[in-house]
Structures are given as C-alpha cells and as structure tokens.
Amino acid sequence: MKKILLLLIFFVMVSACTPAQTPAVDDMKTVRLPVGYVPNVQFAPLYVALEKGYFKDEGIIMEIDYSMETDAVALLGANELQFAIASGEQVLMGRNQGLPVVYVSTWYGDYPVGIVSLKERNIRTLEDLKGKTVGIPGLYGASYIGFRALLSESGISESDVILMSIGYNQVEALIAKEVDAAVIYVPNEPVQLENQGYAVDLIQVSDSVNLVSNGLITNEQTLAEEPELVEAMVRALNKGILDTLNNPLDAYDICTKYVENLTAANEDAQREVLAVSLQFYASQPVGYASPEAWNDMLAILAEMNLADANLDVNQAYNYDYVTNKPK
Secondary structure: HHHHHHHHHHHHHHHOOOOOOOOOOHOOOEEEEEEOOOOHHHHHHHHHHHHHOOHHHHHEEEEEEEOOOOOHHHHHHHOOOOOOEEEEEHHHHHHOOOOOOEEEEEEOOOOHHHHHHHHOOOOOOHHHHHOOOOEEOOOOHHHHHHHHHHHHHOOOOOHHHHHEOOOOHHHHHOOOOOOOOEEEEEEOHHHHHHOOOOOOOOEEEEHHOOOEEEEEEEEEEHHHHHHHHHHHHHHHHHHHHHHHHHHHEEEHHHHHHHHHOOOHHOOHHHHHHHHHHHHOOOOOOOOOOOHHHHHHHHHHHOOOOOOOOOHHHHEEEOOOOOOOOOO
C-alpha cells in the first residue's frame, strides 16, 4: 500500500510540473492576417512569434497575407476576415462608413511616416517645402494622412507644394532628382539612402503630432463571440514584439527565414531598418495608443472631410486584452 501511495504522489507531482500542452490539431484555429506590405524585416515581431511558437501555443495557425490589394478593413467589416494589421485612420474611416471594425493592440507606438530629402536640397523645416516637388506613393493611406497632418500642424496648405504620385519608388526618385522630397516610412527609405552614401534631412510626423499607427484590428462580432481568440492574438503578437525588443540579433536571424533574399541584401542596411523599427515598437507601452492620439487622428480626418468630427472615437478601440496599458 505504501508503494502505491508513493507512486500516486509521484504522478501528481509530475503532472503539476508538466508545462501546458499545445492544443490538439483539431482545436487549432487558422487565422489569415493581411499585413498590407511585402515580406520585410519590419515584420520581425510576427516572424518571431511564428518561429518561437507563440501563436501555436495559443491554438492559432497563423497565415500571413501579403496581398497589398486586399481591402482588409472592408472584409473585416463584412466578417469575411477576423483580423488584419492596419493603421488608426483606416479604422476611423471604416467606422465612419458604418463598418464595425475595432483596433485592439498597437504595432508601432508612433506614426512612422515622415518626409525625407537629400541634404543638398536644404529642406530642414516644413516651411522649406513651399514650392517644392514632393513625391508620395499616392493620395491615400497612411503616407497621405501623415503628410496632411504635418501640413496642418505647420499651417501650410497642400497647394503650397507640388505633390507627385510616384508609387513606392521614393529612393529612386530622390536620387534621380525627380522630386525634392518624398513621403516615406521612417524605418525604411531614409536608412536605404544613408546606406547608399546620401546625407539626408528627415521630418517626422511623430515629432509634431501624436497619431495612431499600425496595429491589430478585428471586428465587433469577433470581439463578442470569440473574445478568447482576440486575447490570444493580442498576447501572441505582443510577446513577439517584446521578444524582438529584448533580442534584436536573434530577431534578425529569424527574419532571414521569412524574408526571401534577405541574406543576399545589404545586411548593414537591413539591420539598421530593424534597429529603427525597434524605436517605434518601444515608443509607448507595448500594445497601447493613447486616447489623445485617437482624438488627434479624428481631427485630421475631419479636416480632410474623410470622417465626421462627431464620430464616437471611443468605439474604435478596445484595449481590454493589452496587459501593460496605463491604469
């Protein structure tokens, strides 16, 4: 009898010390996540979360969708998607159109848009842009919103500059002197230019106005019917962000498995892209964007006639599953 009791105690202790098991395959949930851009080291937290099994541990089979033409917000609003990576203005414009989309966790703490120019152009301030040709991917999206926010803060009107839609060829257009300045993502094009030996001047949106940047968004139906899934997505993504911040060298090595030809690219430049991205991941409590940033974003959109100034901005975000938000 004594031996039986000892065996029972042993098995109880082993059971108590055994780590939680990954959910069975039949219990796993497949999530398609549009990210709105091509594979890039700027997505390091996603790759880290995938590689280290953070999504898998939460019972999620993650499928990253790089289709840039996908209208993720509209698909979310129709509940044809459950999640996407999108910026704050897309959420507010979507809700302005009656789409029940909700922002649940930040990706970049600060808005990563800026204006870059070659130093020889002597564009140090927004005032210096008057009469200059400014290249921009197009009159849409985060780049255009960020540009208009800078103009609004400085009192300059869009008619004071010459806007040229150039797609995502900002580096080439600047080097070829086709434009005087270009609207860019801070962690990307300025790094590429400097790595090619060009001295640059940079004007950042985040130095002038606080806006809501890229984050994880879902819809009201998913929040109501599958809150555990939303919590799991937020938790896995934020683990990936924190891990990337704490172990950037490991994060870069992981990126080489997910970004085709990364090892053949200029490694110094790509590591610098990641280093600058880290500053944006860490700029606010991971997962959180302030109510003031949402109010500022709505004000800019209202000024551009892209959203009703009376839109209930508090319905656009839900930080219930962000664990380190301010109290």
